[in-house]
Amino acid sequence: MYSVLFKSPQLLVRGPAFSTSTMAQSAISRITVIGGGQMGSGIAQVAATHKHEVTLVDVSQEALDRGKSYMAKSLKRVAKKKFAEDETAQSQFVDEIMGRVSLSTKPQEAVSRADLVIEAIVENIKVKQDLFAQLSKAAPQHTILASNTSSLPIGKIAELLDEQRKQRFIGLHFFNPVPQMKLVEVVRTKEVDQDVVDSAVAWVKAIGKAPAVCKDTPGFIVNRLLLPYMMESIRLLERDVASAQDIDTAMKLGAGYPMGPFELCDYVGLDTIKFIVDGWHKDGEGLKGNPLFSSSRKLDELVKQGRLGVKSGKGFYDY
Ligand SMILES: CCCCCCCCCCCCCC(=O)CC(=O)SCCNC(=O)CCNC(=O)[C@H](O)C(C)(C)COP(=O)(O)OP(=O)(O)OC[C@H]1O[C@@H](n2cnc3c(N)ncnc32)[C@H](O)[C@@H]1OP(=O)(O)O
Ligand SMILES: NC(=O)C1=CN([C@@H]2O[C@H](COP(=O)(O)OP(=O)(O)OC[C@H]3O[C@@H](n4cnc5c(N)ncnc54)[C@H](O)[C@@H]3O)[C@@H](O)[C@H]2O)C=CC1
Numbered sequence: 001m002y003s004v005l006f007k008s009p010q011l012l013v014r015g016p017a018f019s020t021s022t023m024a025q026s027a028i029s030r031i032t033v034i035g036g037g038q039m040g041s042g043i044a045q046v047a048a049t050h051k052h053e054v055t056l057v058d059v060s061q062e063a064l065d066r067g068k069s070y071m072a073k074s075l076k077r078v079a080k081k082k083f084a085e086d087e088t089a090q091s092q093f094v095d096e097i098m099g100r101v102s103l104s105t106k107p108q109e110a111v112s113r114a115d116l117v118i119e120a121i122v123e124n125i126k127v128k129q130d131l132f133a134q135l136s137k138a139a140p141q142h143t144i145l146a147s148n149t150s151s152l153p154i155g156k157i158a159e160l161l162d163e164q165r166k167q168r169f170i171g172l173h174f175f176n177p178v179p180q181m182k183l184v185e186v187v188r189t190k191e192v193d194q195d196v197v198d199s200a201v202a203w204v205k206a207i208g209k210a211p212a213v214c215k216d217t218p219g220f221i222v223n224r225l226l227l228p229y230m231m232e233s234i235r236l237l238e239r240d241v242a243s244a245q246d247i248d249t250a251m252k253l254g255a256g257y258p259m260g261p262f263e264l265c266d267y268v269g270l271d272t273i274k275f276i277v278d279g280w281h282k283d284g285e286g287l288k289g290n291p292l293f294s295s296s297r298k299l300d301e302l303v304k305q306g307r308l309g310v311k312s313g314k315g316f317y318d319y
Helices: 038-049 060-081 087-096 125-135 194-206 222-238 244-255 261-268 270-283 297-304
Strands: 002-008 010-016 029-036 053-058 101-104 116-119 144-148 169-174 183-188 210-215
Touching: 029 038, 038 053, 038 060, 038 087, 038 101, 038 169, 053 060, 060 087, 060 101, 116 125, 125 144, 144 194, 169 194, 183 194, 194 210, 222 244, 222 261, 222 270, 222 297, 244 261, 261 270, 270 297
Parallel strands: 029 053, 029 116, 053 101, 116 144, 144 169, 183 210
Antiparallel strands: 002 010, 169 183
């Protein structure tokens, strides 16, 4: 059932009928992000930019330092746009936001006061399930637990949790690069409470992003549509229909995409994509054997050669 919610004259919100608590201000203040890589560092940066107290967790100080440098580099780009020639204002801006982010290698301690925990660790179902089983022993009962997974079922990630925890478990799927991409997919399981969905939607808006609420099915919305497009692009290349460069040019100028499919594959990471397409082809709900999601010899070869994209300095392109 759809309804039109008028939040204020200039903002017409059209979407599924939310309970009145949708309009409630998000009661989320303290955020813990687990995994300080490409995505987790971006999520921590955006939350801190919007005045949240953030704790970023990773497995080692080295990994935390890497995440911190991702944030600092990104914030310097934002600061340069915001304060043009004023270098003092630029460094004050960066220092103020970075000052809201504390670093930790102790996940249970880091969630003990959190209102929201967002996991952005390796795309591996068992590692995610074990992490949340550990966190659920330490996080307050009210804490919302969320995963930023690209492809794994949210309900499966929460499988080891008790019923009460499952009712406060949700998908918050950010897009890369997090500071720049407006969308966050809010993925609801069968078990999640409506007020948790409403709080998540309110928080996503409070950090300047645009929520899209969807059910917990493979790929949610964007990746379900992106993956076949990406795999068909690779099959065009395998059939020698056109070069990667020409296919990218065609999709940027013909379909208005900011990046072509091969640029985007390199940007996201070929190993991540291979993991996802192999997983869905094997047992993705309703996708098993679907030719659109068949794996690709070319993709397998590149991953085997360690050509993972931007992160390894070479993928479809050399960087
Ligand atoms: C068909 C291929 C599909 C491949 C994926 C397959 C899908 C299934 C598996 C996916 C698995 C994982 C992915 C996932 O789950 C979901 C995703 O994230 S999908 C990827 C979504 N992202 C995109 O589609 C990115 C598209 N590209 C862009 O929007 C732009 O190219 C980009 C913003 C990356 C760079 O812009 P560009 O103009 O090329 O360069 P600039 O350097 O000038 O940047 C423009 C603008 O943006 C600011 N900016 C860029 N990066 C950052 C940053 N990290 N921090 C802060 N600011 C940043 C920059 O300052 C510029 O700002 P202006 O105000 O415009 O000056
Ligand atoms: N790369 C992308 O474009 C996108 C990725 N995602 C999803 O976000 C998640 C993270 O992806 P990326 O940031 O690209 O990966 P990444 O490899 O850049 O970062 C993962 C981070 O998690 C840390 N980590 C691994 N296991 C951990 C544990 N048990 N405890 C704490 N930290 C741990 C790693 O040290 C690393 O710093 C994945 O689930 C991925 O599917 C979602 C949207 C876009």
